[in-house]
Amino acid sequence: MKQTSEFCPHSVSREDRADGTILLRSNHALGPVAKNTGEWLHRWAEEAPERVFIAERSGAGWREESYQATLQKVRAIASSLLGRGMGPDTPIIIMSGNGVDHGLLSLAAQYVGVPTVPVAEQYSLIHGAHGRLQHAIELVRPKMAYVVDANQYAEALALDALSGIEVVASRPGQNQCVTPFDDLLKGDASVDLDTDHAQVTPDTVAKILMTSGSTSAPKGVLTTQRMMCVNQTQLADAMPFLRTRPPRLVDWLPWNHVFGGSHNFNMMLANGGSFYIDDGKPVKGLFDRTVENLSMITGTLCFNVPVGFGMLLGALKSDAELRQRFFADLDLIFYAGASLPQDVWQGFQQMAMDVKGEVPLMTSSWGLTETAPATMMQQEPIDRSGVVGVPLNGVTAKLIPDDEMRCEVRVKGPNITPGYFEEPEKTKEAFDEEGYFITGDAMVFVDPDDVSKGLKFDGRISEDFKLLTGTWVRAAQLRLDMLACLAPLASDLVITGADRNQIGVMVFPDKGELEREGFELTDDNGAFRCKLLHGEIHRRLAERAREISGSSTKISRAIVLSEPASLPEGEITAKGNLNFRKVLTRRKDLLDRLYDDADPAVVTI
Structure with a gap:
């Protein structure tokens, strides 16, 4: 099958130690890395000021913010944060899901070194899940909380844990105790914004991302500017088409997760792309909204979880016009979260050939919240799902065999977290004596005699x-x-x-x-x-x-x-x-x- 997208061929070195441990590294050098996310924003506001950066549904159309407008609003919000005395020790907890104002606030906080803590909106909207929200608030002790709608989030905003914390809402309603988001857009001329922005270094914490809490109480993963900026260089090194033309994405994946909020969001910002927020989801009752959004605008990239791709394939089969639009400019189909069923993989592959005679790069990668997330990637075209590829540039993977085929995976690189928020013991436990992050995941080689064929995920060691x-x-x-x-x-x-x-x-x-x-x-x-x-x-x-x-x-x-x-x-x-x-x-x-x-x-x- 003809492959349409550019890709960087695998080139991996293997080092075998006497104890059986294997070290894998990419032979490609890591490309130039931005100092912080503000550098990306300034670049594209200068080079493509009128290009849409971020958009969300508004009535029958879209609310769109250009790169120039985004930079202006980010700087205004950032100065308002500084005017409130905010800095690296005063996090902002973001309780709502994806939205333009959510994105602007996040970038403004990153612009002046204020960490954001996005949490699952379900924790606020589901009464029984308020304990998870309270845990996050008590852990990070935020100075500000953001919600999109004060009325919708009223029950969560009444929690004692938020007492004394400034609440900001895009739609404050009649609540006099809530700061309208528009107030942040007024800015604060009394602060020295440029000086504070210049002090944001690669080591500055940009986000504190909460782990899922599947094996213990959720931990706060420190996510630095370096982690996010390096990861985008690694991804563009692996997929050169990201730099060839500005990518476009219509995406629902939640920003409180590293996949949607760091991987996908930053991919648009780093490469001058356009992010259209899909307010649908791959669940009954909401997927129709996704189809409606795609009928209005489609992407050059498509990210989803396997169940989402299964539903999308069904929608494309029944709508010839949508099928043509979807594949017209498509460079990438990328799944994560679980292995894509092979019949779904083949369905997209055949449909792409039928529509345009060539197949976009169909692939996946592997990583965790602690790794920014991408650490391994299947960079080359392949004819089946389930393969997570080879280490990205700058990453060393340490493979510790636990039987003849299976290996425990540990990783080291500039995209790895420095640790967990205010949990030194758990941070210490997360790294081995050589400084490799202990992932707890297992892998097997696709071909033990040819490491360039990559690795396949083989479960969690702790689940065995x-x-x-x-x-x-x-x-x-x-x-x-x-x-x-x-x-x-x-x-x-x-x-x-x-x-x-x-x-x-x-x-x-x-x-x-x-x-x-x-x-x-x-x-x-x-x-x-x-x-x-x-x-x-x-x-x-x-x-x-x-x-x-x-x-x-x-x-x-x-x-x-x-x-x-x-x-x-x-x-x-x-x-x-x-x-x-x-x-x-x-x-x-x-x-x-x-x-x-x-x-x-x-x-x-």
């Missing part, structure tokens, strides 16, 4: 467990296998079996799919009973068991959960992922029932 027989279970990969086996009946699932004789699975069903299939469900104290559904699950598990060998991958029992995973109870992280430990702890009674052969809600094979 042993059966009573001593057999290791690679839970992360097994979960992906089971999601495929039980699709589309299962929306998610948890692999069980630690210190037990058999592997089981706790299934979160897709209730809409079960209803469409005509399954009549009976709730039995947290688990569904249904003879037809149990028969279908038994058939699939038995068929799979005949095709595999070994106790490390055989699923012997299943239970279908009637209660969906709960965000307020911590079973779902801010990223929308399952917190497996929390599910197993909170539903211990159902876990015990899963291993009771006499329980009528359990499927056994």
